[in-house]
Amino acid sequence: MTTQFLQCLLPGVNLLRLEHEEIDTDQHHLTVNVSSTQTLAQCPLRANPTTRIHSRYQRTLANLPCVNYSLTLVMQVCKFFCDNSGCIRRICTEWIPEVTKPWARKTQRLGQKLQIIGLALGGAAGARLCPQIGIVACGSTLLNHLKQLSLPEFAVPKILGVDDFAFCKGQRYGTILVDLELNQPIALLADRKVETLTNWLIQHPGVEILSRDRSKTHKSAMDKGAPAAIQVADRFHLVQNLEETLEKVLSSVNELKAVELADVWTCRT
Ligand SMILES: [Zn+2]
Structure with a gap:
C-alpha cells in the first residue's frame, strides 16, 4: 500500500519506477529512490533514437515536500551510446523532461x-x-x-498609457507601456529616449489613443511613431500639475493670505 501510494505521487508516474524509500523521522526528511523505465533515448544532436546502454548514473533532485516531510528524489538514469557514426557525441545522457530539465537539481x-x-x-x-x-x-x-x-503574448492595445518607471530611483529610468483598457503593463523599455519609444510605436501600429504626461520627450516620440493617434494628458499628471501650481500660488503670497486661500480651496473641494 505504501509503495503504491508513493508510486502514484512520483512525477512522471509512468516514466519512473519506485525502488525504495528512506524516512528520517528526526529530520523530517524522505528520500525516494527511483529508476527510469525508458528503454531508448534520443541523441540531442542528431535526434536519432538509441537503445544501447553505456552506463547508469544518479541524479539527486529536490522535490515538493510530502505533508511536513521534505523530499529528495534520487533518480537512476542511463547514458546511451549514440549509434550515428556522423555524430560528434559518442555518448548521450537520458533526458526525462516530464520530471526535470538537463543539469537541474x-x-x-x-x-x-x-x-x-x-x-x-x-x-x-x-x-x-x-x-x-x-x-x-x-x-x-x-x-x-x-x-x-517566457513573456506573455499581447495584442497591440487601442488605448496605450506611457510613463516613466525607475529601475533604480534617482539613477536609472525606463519607459512603461500599459494597456489602459485591461490595466495591464505590456512592455518595459530600457530608457526614456525619444528613439526607443518611437521605434516601439512604429513596430506596433494600431494604437488609437496615447495617454502621457506633459513631457516633451513622450510627445515627440508619439508625434513621430504614431502621428495618427490622439494624444491625451493622463489624469494623474493633470492633478499633479494642478497641485504643483497651487503650491506655487499659495507660497507666493504672505502667510496670512496663504492660509485664507487654503481655507477657501478646502471649502470648495
Ligand atoms: Zn549523437
Missing part, C-alpha cells in the same frame, strides 16, 4: 511552484514563505526561476 513540479511563489510575492517575501511550507529556496533562486518564464 530540482524537479519540474518544484520549479513550477517556485515560479508561482515568485510571481505572487517576489524574491524577498517569497523566500520568507518557503521555509514555512517546507521548501528550501532563497530570494535569488525565486528570481532565477521567474527569469525562465
Whole structure:
C-alpha cells in the first residue's frame, strides 16, 4: 500500500519506477529512490533514437515536500551510446523532461511552484514563505526561476498609457507601456529616449489613443511613431500639475493670505 501510494505521487508516474524509500523521522526528511523505465533515448544532436546502454548514473533532485516531510528524489538514469557514426557525441545522457530539465537539481513540479511563489510575492517575501511550507529556496533562486518564464503574448492595445518607471530611483529610468483598457503593463523599455519609444510605436501600429504626461520627450516620440493617434494628458499628471501650481500660488503670497486661500480651496473641494 505504501509503495503504491508513493508510486502514484512520483512525477512522471509512468516514466519512473519506485525502488525504495528512506524516512528520517528526526529530520523530517524522505528520500525516494527511483529508476527510469525508458528503454531508448534520443541523441540531442542528431535526434536519432538509441537503445544501447553505456552506463547508469544518479541524479539527486529536490522535490515538493510530502505533508511536513521534505523530499529528495534520487533518480537512476542511463547514458546511451549514440549509434550515428556522423555524430560528434559518442555518448548521450537520458533526458526525462516530464520530471526535470538537463543539469537541474530540482524537479519540474518544484520549479513550477517556485515560479508561482515568485510571481505572487517576489524574491524577498517569497523566500520568507518557503521555509514555512517546507521548501528550501532563497530570494535569488525565486528570481532565477521567474527569469525562465517566457513573456506573455499581447495584442497591440487601442488605448496605450506611457510613463516613466525607475529601475533604480534617482539613477536609472525606463519607459512603461500599459494597456489602459485591461490595466495591464505590456512592455518595459530600457530608457526614456525619444528613439526607443518611437521605434516601439512604429513596430506596433494600431494604437488609437496615447495617454502621457506633459513631457516633451513622450510627445515627440508619439508625434513621430504614431502621428495618427490622439494624444491625451493622463489624469494623474493633470492633478499633479494642478497641485504643483497651487503650491506655487499659495507660497507666493504672505502667510496670512496663504492660509485664507487654503481655507477657501478646502471649502470648495
Ligand atoms: Zn549523437
